[in-house]
Amino acid sequence: MILNIKNLTKIYDTGTKALTDVSFDVTEGEFLVIIGLSGSGKSTLLRCINRLIDPTSGEIWFNGKDIAKAKGRQLRETRRQIGMVFQQFNLVKRSSVLTNVISGRLGYMNPMWSLTNYTPRSIRQDAMRALEKVGIPDKAYNRADELSGGQQQRVGIARALMQNPRIILADEPVASLDPVLAHSILGYLEKLNKEQGVTIICSLHYLDLVQRYATRVIGLRDGKIVYEGDNTSIRKMTDTQFKEVYGEEAQRMGSGLLGESA
Amino acid sequence: MMEETAKSRFSVPRIPIVGGVLSIIPGLGQVYGGFIMRGVLLFLFIASLYALSLWRMDNAGIDISTYPSYNADDLNKKQEQAFIFATLAILLTTVGYVWNIYDGYVSAGGKPSPALVPGLFITIATLIIGAHITEIDIAKAVNEIGDVSPRLKQILWPWNPDDSAFTREVETFDGVAMWETPCDDTPVKQPTHTEGESYIEIDSVCGSISGLRKPDGSRDEGTTINIKGYDFRPGEEAELVLKPGSVPEFRVVVEGERVRVIPDENGEFELSFVMPNFTIPATATTSTPVEITVRQKQEVGSLKLSEDFWLSFEGIIETLFLALMATIAGLVLAVPVSFLAARNLMSTSRITIAAYYIIRVILNVVRSIEPIVWALIAIIWVGAGPFAGVLALTIHTIASLAKLYSEAIESIDPGPIEAIQATGADRLQTIMYAVVPQVIPPFVSFTIYRWDINVRMSTIIGAVGGGGIGLVLIQWIRLAKYDSVGIAVWMIAIVVTILDYASARIREQYV
Structure with a gap:
């Protein structure tokens, strides 16, 4: 077991209860998909795991340590083992693709180097290899905002790869992309998952993608876990179960796509 | 219009006649009717227009206790003028005052009357008083335009062979x-x-x-x-x-x-x-x-080319470098300050938020003091000369650039910051990798813009002793050497134009 979430609760300063008493385990090598409506707490949950958001209470056991209250060096060392991929890619648009990829290694580098813009040769080579893995080594010296959405997300994955992560958190990684690109991006994540054993925790919107890639599924609604199922059970998911996750208004799309609640 | 949507603070209308009577003190009836802002504004406008009208006459030496009965022969020209202007303003304001009583009456009933026409009267009264205070005299401006044209000609074209730009x-x-x-x-x-x-x-x-x-x-x-x-x-x-x-x-x-x-x-x-x-x-x-x-x-x-020409030339070079040094010194000092004055970077703890507010207040105070005042302080500090000018402009530049920079920092995309933090980067790395690349274009743009401003400001600062072309310019103005003034004006115009163009081009490239 690589990750063990116990009674995680997050209440924002505004009083919004984003997560209520969420508990689940993640086994190493899983492709865990989190489903739920916008605002159901998926993003909050993912950001609590790498502590971009501080949980209000609860425990996050990663690698045998509770990191829910980790600070400073311990937090850095935890974060660098957890890669993250974002819906809006979150690249530094004006920096080169290579620089964006290199920034994935920052958790391992001496902070003082950042002042001089110095990057050891070996790290640059690693960055090129990461770009090769996602198939865009020729774009290394382009500005990040010159790339298409799909290419940008591949840079985002390459950046996460630079961390040599044990887990990759992917927050709706394909929500801004068209279906063909979505399969391509999730294909890279699946490859990492299968070939290198990287654990993936990914939030998704489209049911057919969930059914295609997930080895396990957790459904969130109003900050609570309302559904848990494995790969086989999600294929048999009934409309009733579906409505439990997505609310009464939710409908199954003909192609198996699930739209945002109407 | 505001009047149509205005709502009383009270759901139940008051007694109209009481409102009308209360409005003998302007605005009070409206306040009674629940239109507090309206009442306060009416009071301020009407009371201050009456007060200003009386003050203008008092200022001109008219005994206001006997207003408006005067013997026209007793008044000198200045007093006569004050009397006419003030009386006009008083009459117009009185129209507004009478309307105010009616409005107090209807406001108390819950429906204030449209203020467009009385508002116009009050506005005209304000303009009349304003024209008197600022001694606006269009006839004078037109009649005496002949006096200025030869000088203007010298200033606009100081390049005739026998002008002071040339010698033999x-x-x-x-x-x-x-x-x-x-x-x-x-x-x-x-x-x-x-x-x-x-x-x-x-x-x-x-x-x-x-x-x-x-x-x-x-x-x-x-x-x-x-x-x-x-x-x-x-x-x-x-x-x-x-x-x-x-x-x-x-x-x-x-x-x-x-x-x-x-x-x-x-x-x-x-x-x-x-x-x-x-x-x-x-x-x-x-x-x-x-x-x-x-x-x-x-x-x-x-x-x-004459000595005056070369004095101007030296002056404009001094001015350019004065502005450049001040801009660079300001840039170097404003960058660290701007990070401390950026809300999104400083909202991590109470101490940093307190520091943010303190720095913001200091920046606002420093910025609100004009460079010319800083120049006077700098002259006391280091004596007259270009260094005083550099100091004065630097102080003002730090404050204004730090504010512009911090606003640029506040408006950056938070996504990359989140992404860089997620890699395990520390604070310094996050700033260098996620914040700096995003803020460089606006920083470059603001800095060049500021240099532009500093060149123009340093001409003014020179006039009070801050060095540069302003110093020779003010001397020639005092000596009435308008052709030499023209040389300096031309130099300033040429340099500012070039800088304007260059800064626009550079900013285009960076944004």
Whole structure:
């Protein structure tokens, strides 16, 4: 077991209860998909795991340590083992693709180097290899905002790869992309998952993608876990179960796509 | 319109007549009716317009206790004007006041009347008072435009050959003779002259200067000397110059006019003058020789740029560098400050938020003090000169750039920051990798813009002693040397235009 979430609760300063008493385990090598409506707490949950958001209470056991209250060096060392991929890619648009990829290694580098813009040769080579893995080594010296959405997300994955992560958190990684690109991006994540054993925790919107890639599924609604199922059970998911996750208004799309609640 | 959507604070209407009566004090009826803002504004406008009208008359020396009954003959022109302006304003305000009572009545009933027309009256009254306070006199501006046009012409085009932007070299043609006072046994030696060059002859070689007391008590009238000149340039003015002994040479002035002569067509002239008084050095034991020169001047050679031109040129270079140094010093100091003044970076803990507010307040205060005031402080601090100008502009630049920079930092995309943090980067790395690349374009843009502003400001700062072109500019303005003013104005205009264009181009590239 690589990750063990116990009674995680997050209440924002505004009083919004984003997560209520969420508990689940993640086994190493899983492709865990989190489903739920916008605002159901998926993003909050993912950001609590790498502590971009501080949980209000609860425990996050990663690698045998509770990191829910980790600070400073311990937090850095935890974060660098957890890669993250974002819906809006979150690249530094004006920096080169290579620089964006290199920034994935920052958790391992001496902070003082950042002042001089110095990057050891070996790290640059690693960055090129990461770009090769996602198939865009020729774009290394382009500005990040010159790339298409799909290419940008591949840079985002390459950046996460630079961390040599044990887990990759992917927050709706394909929500801004068209279906063909979505399969391509999730294909890279699946490859990492299968070939290198990287654990993936990914939030998704489209049911057919969930059914295609997930080895396990957790459904969130109003900050609570309302559904848990494995790969086989999600294929048999009934409309009733579906409505439990997505609310009464939710409908199954003909192609198996699930739209945002109407 | 506001009136149509205005809502009373009270859901139940008040008694209209009470509102009308209360509005004898402007706005009170409206307040009673629940339209508090409306009431306060009405009171402020009406009360202050009456007060301002009375003040203008009082200021002009009219006894306002007897207003409006005056004998027109008792008022001088200034008072008459004040009376007319103030009375107009009072009449218009009174229209507003009467309306205010009606409005107090209907407001109390819950429906204030539209304020457009009375608002117009009050606005016109305000403009009338404003015109009187600022002494606006359009007739004067039109009538006296003739006075300004020759000067404006000089300022707009200071590049005519005989303007102060240019000089020529001057060649002199001298005829020299020697004379001495008092007479002694050895006559003073006359200079020789080269054939073909101008020369003069004098009818006496010695004598007395005027104004000395003679033994009998009377004043010496001074020797009259007749000069004949030959081989001068015909028709061109020559002037008389004396150089007694070791005393510096001077032009001879009689009754306020320089002694001048114009040679005839043969280049000859006759001139007589009385040897004027001058101080004979106390050490003189023998007679003092006096060099008598009749001098013609001719401008020769091509036009050259004058000293004033080069003073302007040096001034504008000083100004450019003054602005550059201030901008760079401001940039270097504003960058760290701006990070501390950026809300999104400083909202991590209470201490940082407190620091954010303190820095913001300091920046606002420093920025609200004009550079010219900082220049006066800097002059006390380090003395007049360009360094004072640099200091003054630097202080103001830090404050304004730090504010612009911090706003640029506040408006950056938070996504990359989140992504970089997620990799395990620390605070410094996050700033260097996620914040800096995003803020460089706006920083470059603001900095160049600021240099632009600093060049323009340093011309003003120079005028109070901060160095640069402003210093020479203000001196020429005071000396009424409008053609030289024109040179400086041209230099400033050219440099500002170039800088404007360049900064626009550079900013285009970076954004």
